[in-house]
Amino acid sequence: MRAVITGGAGFLGSHLCDYLIESGWDVLSIDNLVTGSEGNAAHLIKHPHFRMIRHDVSQYIDVPGPIDYVLHFASPASPVDYLKLPIQTLKVGALGTHNSLGLALAKSARYLLASTSECYGDPQISPQPETYWGHVNPIGPRGVYDEAKRFAEAMVMAYHRFHGVDTRIVRIFNTYGPRMRLNDGRALPNFIYQAIRGEPITVYGDGHQTRSFCYVSDLIEGIYGLMNSDEHEPVNIGNPQEITILEFAERVRTLVGSDVPIVFKPLPQDDPRQRCPDISKAKRLLGWQPKVNLDEGLQLTLKFFRQRIAAE
Numbered sequence: 420m421r422a423v424i425t426g427g428a429g430f431l432g433s434h435l436c437d438y439l440i441e442s443g444w445d446v447l448s449i450d451n452l453v454t455g456s457e458g459n460a461a462h463l464i465k466h467p468h469f470r471m472i473r474h475d476v477s478q479y480i481d482v483p484g485p486i487d488y489v490l491h492f493a494s495p496a497s498p499v500d501y502l503k504l505p506i507q508t509l510k511v512g513a514l515g516t517h518n519s520l521g522l523a524l525a526k527s528a529r530y531l532l533a534s535t536s537e538c539y540g541d542p543q544i545s546p547q548p549e550t551y552w553g554h555v556n557p558i559g560p561r562g563v564y565d566e567a568k569r570f571a572e573a574m575v576m577a578y579h580r581f582h583g584v585d586t587r588i589v590r591i592f593n594t595y596g597p598r599m600r601l602n603d604g605r606a607l608p609n610f611i612y613q614a615i616r617g618e619p620i621t622v623y624g625d626g627h628q629t630r631s632f633c634y635v636s637d638l639i640e641g642i643y644g645l646m647n648s649d650e651h652e653p654v655n656i657g658n659p660q661e662i663t664i665l666e667f668a669e670r671v672r673t674l675v676g677s678d679v680p681i682v683f684k685p686l687p688q689d690d691p692r693q694r695c696p697d698i699s700k701a702k703r704l705l706g707w708q709p710k711v712n713l714d715e716g717l718q719l720t721l722k723f724f725r726q727r728i729a730a731e
């Protein structure tokens with residue numbers, strides 16, 4: 420089996436490369452390295468079944484030879500990144516999805532889109548089931564990501580219905596683990612970095628907004644289950660253990676063993692008040708549910724960040 424993974428040098432893409440290589444697949448990673456890094460796949464570079472090319476998938480994608488699966492993971496994914504790269508984010512979600520679907524169609528390959536809980540925007544119901552259509556501000560600063568992914572889902576369903584491409588859509592909720600970028604601006608890297616460096620932890624707003632954090636190995640197992648299922652409509656993959664951002668900051672601070680203060684900063688525009696996946700569909704269809712609890716996952720991630728910071 421041969422897979423093409425766009426965004427294979429990113430946080431999730433590189434873990435997916437690892438998982439497929441370990442499962443005996445041949446993997447071609449395509450990444451323009453705008454937010455990804457070659458270092459994420461450096462350990463695979465000499466592997467006989469792995470290859471990495473640098474290319475922007477918003478441009479035509481040319482891959483010689485047969486392909487069994489196209490997995491579209493390329494996109495800036497942290498709010499700070501997509502605010503800095505709004506046009507690239509829109510392009511990779513729209514044109515990159517179109518090009519990668521075109522590749523799947525040409526090769527008669529199966530296809531999986533990495534979509535997002537951001538499709539639900541600032542949700543008015545919680546937890547969010549896949550049947551919820553969302554509450555998104557199309558013209559706000561997060562709209563570049565949210566709408567690109569919503570367009571991407573529409574495009575995937577059109578390729579499925581019109582061209583008969585065998586497609587899957589995973590809606591990924593907040594995920595964390597080794598290989599997150601220290602400076603990607605998300606809550607976890609920020610909190611760990613600040614606590615380790617003895618700087619105040621920055622909580623945005625009053626910290627009562629919630630998120631639900633999934634450890635990366637659980638996410639990848641859920642995605643692999645979906646790849647092998649027959650479901651064409653979106654499936655949520657995430658950890659339903661919901662926590663406020665203030666509690667999360669306190670957990671991280673305790674774990675690091677630090678006593679830095681928590682300071683409150685303005686809440687970014689359209690920051691979702693709550694986010695929690697309803698994973699009953701994934702449980703029912705894939706027999707999947709997360710296994711790693713927050714404390715275990717945070718320990719593993721903290722170890723990675725300590726090594727990174729020591730190497731700086």
Ligand code: UDP
Pocket residue numbers: 497498499593604605606607609610621622623624628630664686687690691
């Ligand atoms: N956040 C925070 N302090 C930070 C970074 C983020 O309080 O230094 C908040 C952010 O406003 C949001 C939550 O943490 O409410 C999660 O933010 P993140 O950027 O990790 O991802 P999001 O879930 O918003 O995509």
